[in-house]
Amino acid sequence: MQMNVNIAVDAMGGDNAPGEIVKGAVDAVNIQKGIMVYLVGKQDLIKKELTKYQYPEEQITVINAEEIIETAEPPVMAIRKKKDSSIVVGLNMVKDGTCDAFVSAGSSGAVLVGGQFIVGRIKGVERPPLAPLIPTEDGVALLVDCGANVDARASHLLQFANMGSIYMENIVGVKNPRVAIVNIGAEEDKGNMLVKETYPLLKTCPDINFIGSIEARDIPKGYADVIVCEAFVGNVILKLYEGIGSTLIKKIKQGMMQTLRSKIGAIMVKPALKATLKDFDASEYGGAPLLGLNGLVVKTHGSSTAKEIKNSIIQCVTFKEQHINDKINEKINMTK
């Protein structure tokens, strides 16, 4: 049974706003029944974009918000002062129950801070982590936390493992997901203080399938489904994925353009190669949820195009249908 899901979308956030955001919302309602999208931002701009498309009009509502929080603004101050920004207005719609979810490609800092301050945490959740899916050789893994809480403690990482397992099992459909902690060696005695404190907590937790340490080189190989780490390390992993991927693909393209022979070869491999590299493109998997809030907040990449926005909106449906927050609430307060 499909339920009604209400999703606020930050029409002003990210490098390609409002054009790609509005297009993503249109694409989403064109393929998904039972959702209502609220496009939040400067209504004149949004409405002008909407005139370009055909879509079921009853599924999109425009909500005016005059202010925009810029990426460089200090987040705490911005959330406090810009009450009429697309981020604050959108998050308040989740808080007051108008919406189930908020999707934004805008300032990461403002979305993370606003998510915690405005929407609020599920009772018992100490720190809500940002948890994107990253591509692996044969699928995806959930990287948790990748930027919400620097200088985290062991008890936070234990909760990340629990919440991440619930997400992977119910949203991605991985039964009994393998949980690993990022470490600098495979042995149990390796690691920094945080890892050494966290390891025994994970090892003795009955609710997760903990498989031990994972070295960074094995993350892309898909050895684990839920990759637990503190936010600084997670952010480095996420961004290095992006950096190495794009550098390597650039070098491969340059390499193929070196001789006449290789140029002809390049034309022949291109279609097959394009399909393969698509698997390894993080934007295919929608945005990253901020887990453990009283509602769903999804942060998508600042350079999101319509495709990523559409995927993020559709992801919200599964999140609600699977009652992820009820499951997190139950797990966190049962294991306390």
Added chain:
Amino acid sequence: MQMNVNIAVDAMGGDNAPGEIVKGAVDAVNIQKGIMVYLVGKQDLIKKELTKYQYPEEQITVINAEEIIETAEPPVMAIRKKKDSSIVVGLNMVKDGTCDAFVSAGSSGAVLVGGQFIVGRIKGVERPPLAPLIPTEDGVALLVDCGANVDARASHLLQFANMGSIYMENIVGVKNPRVAIVNIGAEEDKGNMLVKETYPLLKTCPDINFIGSIEARDIPKGYADVIVCEAFVGNVILKLYEGIGSTLIKKIKQGMMQTLRSKIGAIMVKPALKATLKDFDASEYGGAPLLGLNGLVVKTHGSSTAKEIKNSIIQCVTFKEQHINDKINEKINMTK
């Protein structure tokens, strides 16, 4: 003028010992005059390997050492107990002045611990970091520290920046190398506690060319020459380079084998592609020096082949010719 450089090489260390190690030593003396290589390990095995090759015999000496430190052994205990291991014997040859340098593909932990305990630190150096060169779009960058000192302090990172700058300028030949600290955002107020403490120290240090924070995605783009971070993060960066690179290349090969058309194309692009990807292969650049010791200790990859061993041996010549340790000594004790 070429000076005489004496280099002890761990013939028993790494996945491909002793075969590839001995071959690497032979390849090195065959192209480099003025070096003397001491192959340390089980003499029967080493001598048997040596009979396979032609080389100037006066440039290679075999030093017997009966024990081997395995990768999984706790390093401190292993260094203390296995006095007749190739690692301990080789490091002692640096300590007593017989050799200028020690090269090993063996246990990282034992080499790092042994380097500090046996060879010892240059006066004033708080923590000797492991500093490999990593490939970037148009060259290389020095990653420091990538595994020697977990839970480092800000004063350590400042020394890493100083020593790394000396290395990049004198060994790699980059004038006034750009130093950056790994961070989760470009702004000065971003980061965890360690980064926030280290940033002002780097900013006000007159001896380095500090350019600010670097996000992980920009490391492969070559935005900085010396990448400063604590060892846990550095280790993740180094290993993720390896992991993403190999996964992506594997996927590209699979992609090219999907259709007849792409298979033919693959044959045509292969030679050009191979040359390009060679640039992005960390083993091209020899091993990673442990900076700040009273002598040179170089750790090469556990899976090192003859090529990496040869490159690591030859790297030792430049290190001595450029008086790197005198320069580190002067810089550290001047800036104190």
